[in-house]
Amino acid sequence: MIKMVDLLVRKDGMTHEEFEDYWLNEHSDIAKELPGLRKYVTSVSKDPEKAGYDGVLELYFDSIDDMKAAFGSEQGEKVMADAAEFLEMEAGPTLVLDETVQVDDIE
Numbered sequence: 001m002i003k004m005v006d007l008l009v010r011k012d013g014m015t016h017e018e019f020e021d022y023w024l025n026e027h028s029d030i031a032k033e034l035p036g037l038r039k040y041v042t043s044v045s046k047d048p049e050k051a052g053y054d055g056v057l058e059l060y061f062d063s064i065d066d067m068k069a070a071f072g073s074e075q076g077e078k079v080m081a082d083a084a085e086f087l088e089m090e091a092g093p094t095l096v097l098d099e100t101v102q103v104d105d106i107e
Contacts, residue, residue: 001038002064003099006057007092014086016048022086023055031079034059036066053092064096 010019024042032040039060048054061067070076083089 001099002061002067003097004057004059004061004067005095005097007053008055008057009052009088009091010048010054011086011088016045016054019054019086020044027079027082027086030075030082031059033075034070034079035073035075036061036070038062060099067096 008023010016014022024044028040028042031037034040037059039058041058043056043058045051045054045056059067061070071080
């Protein structure tokens with residue numbers, strides 16, 4: 001399993017509350033349709049000024065090839081175009097990781 005993690009920064013002129021509303025209620029509906037997406041997690045910062053980021057995005061795919069295919073698809077292009085409407089696209093880092101779960105006691 002491959003996990004992509006993005007640290008997100010909202011566009012200038014947008015409040016944190018506007019960012020949160022758009023991300024969770026508009027953009028997520030588009031992103032959920034990425035082909036090959038296995039898991040999609042959004043985490044909203046409770047203190048974005050201190051953290052320097054408004055949210056953390058986690059996308060899970062079976063492989064790097066699946067991830068690349070997802071973002072190379074028509075839906076992937078829609079996702080990225082929409083993200084550019086509310087995110088500073090180059091502001092936060094993107095990590096592509098192999099995830100190893102050490103403890104999972106959440107039900």
